[in-house]
Amino acid sequence: MKPVIEQETLSRTLAGTWAWIVFALSMMLALFHVYTAATIPLPPQFQRSIHLAMGLCLVFLLYPARLCKKEAPSPAMWDVLLALLSLGLGLYHIIYYEQLLARVGVNTTLDLVTAGLGVVLVMEATRRVVGWPMVIVAGAFLAYALWGNYVPGLFGHRGFSLERVLEHTFLGLEGIMGIPLGVSATLIIVYLLFAQVLEKTGIRQFFIDAALAITGTSPGGPAKAAVVSSALEGTISGSSIANTAGSGSFTIPMMKNLGYRPEFAAAVEASASTGGQIMPPIMGAAAFVMAEFLNVPYLDIAKAAAIPAILYFTGVFLMVHFEALRSGLVGLPRESLPVFRQVMKSQGYLILPIVAIFILLDAGFSPARAAVWSMGLAWIAGLVKREGRMGVTAICKAMVAGIAQALPVIATCATAGIIVGVVTLTGVGLKLSSNMIELAENNLAIALVFTMVASLVLGMGIPTTATYIVLATMAAPALQKLGVEPLAAHLFVFYFGVVADITPPVALAVYAGAAIAGSDPWKTGIEAVKLAIGAFMVPYFFVLSPVLILIGATSSLLLQVLGTALLGMFALSIAVVGYWKSKLHGITRIVLGFGGLALIQPGIMTDAIGASVVLVVYVMQRLRNRSLSRLS
Template sequence: MAMKADETVELPEEHQEIMEKYDSESRFRKINVPWILRLVTLIAVGLALFHLITSFTGPLVTLQHRAVHTGVVLVLVFLLYPSWKKAPQDRPSVIDFFLAILSVATISYIFVDYTGIIQRAGLPNNTDILFSLLMVMLVLEGGRRVVGNGLTILCGLFLLYAFLGPELPRVIAHRGYELDDIVTYMFLTTEGIFGTAIGVSATYIFLFVLFGAFLNKTGMGQLFNDTALALAGHTSGGPAKVAVISSGFLGSINGSAVANVVTTGAFTIPLMKRTGYSKDFSGAVEASASVGGQILPPVMGATAFIMAETLGMKYSDIALAAIIPGALYYLGVLTVVHLRAKKLGLSGLSRENLPNMMDVLKERGHLLIPLVILIYMLFGGFTPIYAAAWAIISTVVISMFRKTTRMNFKSIVLALEEGTRSALGVAMACAMVGIIVGVASLTGFGLKMTNAILILGNDTLILTLFFTMIASIILGMGLPSIPTYIITSSMAAPALTHFGIEPFVSHMFVFYFGIFANLTPPVALAAFAGAGIAGGNPNRTGFISLKLAGAGILVPYVFVYGPELLMQNATAFEIIWITFTTTVGVLALGAALEGYFITKVHMLFRILAAACAVTLIIPTMMTDIIGLGLLATFVTIQIILKKRETGPIAPQTT
């Protein structure tokens, strides 16, 4: 049955519990006091409208605009998120209201005495210090409630590092800073809490999260699911391919791998299990596909816009560069999924039970128009803020084309509120990351970490890449994709510039491995969420997810050594050739990992397939020739073995 635009999909209770367990952003209070609910709606809708209006009129003065965004987010966080598990779950406490009022007062100070703050730059008075200390404490408490303990502890350690500099080991020591210097740097400048991270949250990220909420209200998720079913549902292991395709579509726009696993996985994981895939494999497919959405254009979970802001590049250049690596990642996942289905003899779903592509497009195809408008404007030179705002407006207009997708006043208000709620976690993470980046800037910690990576790498590129990969995975553990990018690009990426690697290439390298922390035990949140839905073992699911993401682990090394894969300073032939060889290498890697090609691949020939993959993926002409020779050998052997299995076909007599 088709879902109307003003209906909200409710997850089964057990799936909601899984989301709340692994995605702290979804642990909202279930408020049952009418006037408080109306207050929350008013504040959330007001913040959404503020960002929509300023996307057309232009933002306020930088510090004030970011302060409004952060302050209202803090108010909503204290009203919506309980301080601990045993706190009231149906209404905010008196302390929560007090913290919300403090948030308003602290941000109001920036407006009341803005001129004085600017004039006293570097010479804060006692009032400046008081409000600065309040803001740091409010951000840490709000972030703890939404993002969880991990990032909060990390922020606390960085603040201690700034304070205790002279007492630390010589390798990481610095001159040290007084408490008032630290907190005012975090609050009264655009280098700390109100730095680039919260700036991007207050502009690009908020509007794109809001855009996703409007698309969700029109039934875009159902369009993606039905399209994936129509395209791949009937093929071998069809449900797993449906999971990969639909999760890739949604993951690019969604920005939250865990939320994507739970919402899409609630539909795809049971289908995969019924087809014959194991619990662990089913959960891993959904996890790896959902995480991959963060590196897939056009939106890349909104990270593309932060990358553009950080590097001073055009969004369109980043999106184009990310197309081939993103496609190769999904090709790798689909290859393993397909070969597993062939090895197990799994069939697809009956065509009679699948939607017809023409019917799907007829019913909901018009919902793709806002995406087309968005991409056209982004590549046409319009600012991402302006493009996102028009995409939201066009979504409302285009939803009117059919009754099943039509948005009324109620669904528009719900989309504004839900979009704001969805943006709270990212906003708080960005504010907390601002503290980390601010301390790193104040103390020079980023340079110290860069030097540590270079020392471990022994001035060798491949070793430096390896240790940068490990650092990025550790830094990305338990974090959403956007703060993951900000931290890894600040702390780990600079080590690669020592070898003359372009900043964009190094940023893409660390971002890939930062988001793979969602699949890497012991803190593989996306994989654990998939295991929770599938009923599988969390760690086994995590390791299978890494196997499925094998291409994604190798591809970053490829574009470091061969930036042609990112379409950087390359001719058309060079781009086509490296894409061809890497594609073949990814297919060979799938055969090596799964142990199946056209027949079972024995261990010796799996090693041959792996050697073929590595040599084809290494971007030099000599290794490409060797790899193609190994490929021919591998395919020939497999064909011969397949013929031996089937034997000669006896001639038929009439």
């Protein structure tokens, strides 16, 4: 058997002995996490040390220090040395575990040298996998910890020695080994492995076939199928870029063939795929971190995100629909499409592992253990058909591919831990939240805008998980001081970190879609923002009315809120596209847009105003169309 390395996921194509070494290390890391998730995780220091050490080792073996046109099939000796040092860091934490606990504040020279190497290796690994922005942000925080005494005004502090900063950042559980890496080591990596196993069963094709069967014959059918399939894929993958590249390679050409502009086709896939990070049950990695920060079950996070996710995808779906009507696009012939009943009969069983996640979580299983059991169920489901059966080779491929996806997450979470460590050491988080409240003059609306802008700006340069971690420790507390529910404050930060993936000028999901469609990335980004308008509006509403995230919601109230919010998304979509029964004039679009926003905001008065606006516009459209038909 040849080493089963998924080369397209790696930056360096290895061959021969090195391919086998990376394969073995990847399998060891995968099996370690599956075993500890299925049984009992090791003590945090051990679990996180092994996770980080092996993750960094693989990063240095697979990611070159700089990209070359022709990369060697083996790592450079310098990279091998860094990989060995990374393994040594993990061993140091394990071997000297008790001594490190006993001599807190009185560290040896070897402790400090090891800590210094650890910080450097983490930042270099992060630079290789996600680029400079994240490293620059972390470096700025470290500089602030060391020389904060030179910072004037409220943000200044007495400054900390290099020894104190290194101890806090690496030797304890407050910095690199803190909560972000802990979530990566116990939850995120297991769900990435689960998603890869599920992928091998053929579930992506099932999602596409089911979406086409449901929407294919309606106006703009392939575009609607892209929205539906991406929403379904979001239940197993929290990566907007992976979703865009995966389903987009199929749906974008189909949309273009139907008559959609390349920019619009790419924007549909990018905006729908980005919504995958907010789609339960398996949301983006930041959602798992959120559960730890708030100290609530992950299932509560998934439940709270359900209605906002429904509103998001409803908005994208409706805008695709009205764009198709405006452009005169039709669906595909019924005979060329799958039949839904047959799709469900032949492939419907593939969805059982996803359903099992909810059942197991509700039964009291930990999220990690629920993922392992569902992984086993996915393997059993794959046995039904030959193309979904996973032998040893297929399982190994899934494990290695999952580890390859986890490497950027490991490095990012470790570097985010540096930032969190500095925040806790210096107290800058409390200062920032107090100053933000003062700058906003205790006005919640202004504070929300400040937080949104910070999330979008940070999200343009660093991954969603890191964006969330930074702002959850610095901005979310300010919102909570202004009376925002903790869950609403954290979801607000999370949502805007997510939509940064489609917000120009740096919009990675848009770039992925534009590359497939051959479209202009900037124009595609503008289209994606229009399509995802719900993601920019809904967070404000669930902050002001937490019933949208199930806080204080009764069954009757929930039905009322969901019904009016969906009608609001209907009106808002029409306003953005500018077409209903016929083309809408500018003033009508503005009025209808305000009516849609009023409906999304829960409340009897706002619902009455919004519904009245929609009714008036509907009557005006009917009368106008009747007059035009008489004249013709």
